[in-house]
Amino acid sequence: MKFLGYAYRFISxxxxxxxxxxxxxxxxxxxxxxMLAILILVYAGMHAAxxxxxxxxxxxxxxxxxxxxxxxxxxxxxxxxxxxSTASRKQxxxxxxxxxxxxxxxxxxxxxxxALVILLCIAKIVT
Numbered sequence: 001m002k003f004l005g006y007a008y009r010f011i012s013x014x015x016x017x018x019x020x021x022x023x024x025x026x027x028x029x030x031x032x033x034x035m036l037a038i039l040i041l042v043y044a045g046m047h048a049a050x051x052x053x054x055x056x057x058x059x060x061x062x063x064x065x066x067x068x069x070x071x072x073x074x075x076x077x078x079x080x081x082x083x084x085s086t087a088s089r090k091q092x093x094x095x096x097x098x099x100x101x102x103x104x105x106x107x108x109x110x111x112x113x114x115a116l117v118i119l120l121c122i123a124k125i126v127t
Contacts (some may be wrong), residue, residue: 002102009106010101013113024124037121043046048114051107058107061100068093 020040027033072089 005102006105006109009109013109017113017116017120020120034121034125037124041121044114044117048111048118051110051114054103054107058100058104061096063064065093065100075115
């Protein structure tokens with residue numbers, strides 16, 4: 001399922017890149033092409049800022065994972081009746097770590113395609 005999410009993110013971003021490329025090449029008049037490129041740049045800039053902001057969020061989740069692992073290690077040293085709850089906590093922490101990593105990879109895919117869109121828009125403005 002994780003790889004299906006990556007594939008969906010890749011394909012949807014690729015379609016967006018293709019639409020930007022096609023629409024910027026379709027317009028012949030320079031002022032109209034520049035206006036469209038600037039609007040796309042504004043959208044891509046806001047989306048990139050959101051993706052970069054998500055890395056701050058993922059960093060905070062990573063710190064919480066470390067703290068939860070530390071607390072689970074301390075709780076594991078206690079009575080043996082807590083062994084089942086400690087195992088479930090470790091499983092939850094590992095699931096959260098996996099979801100965080102998947103979210104980071106999706107954000108990297110978004111940033112890659114947004115950078116390509118930004119370069120394409122700048123190239124169409126300059127030429």
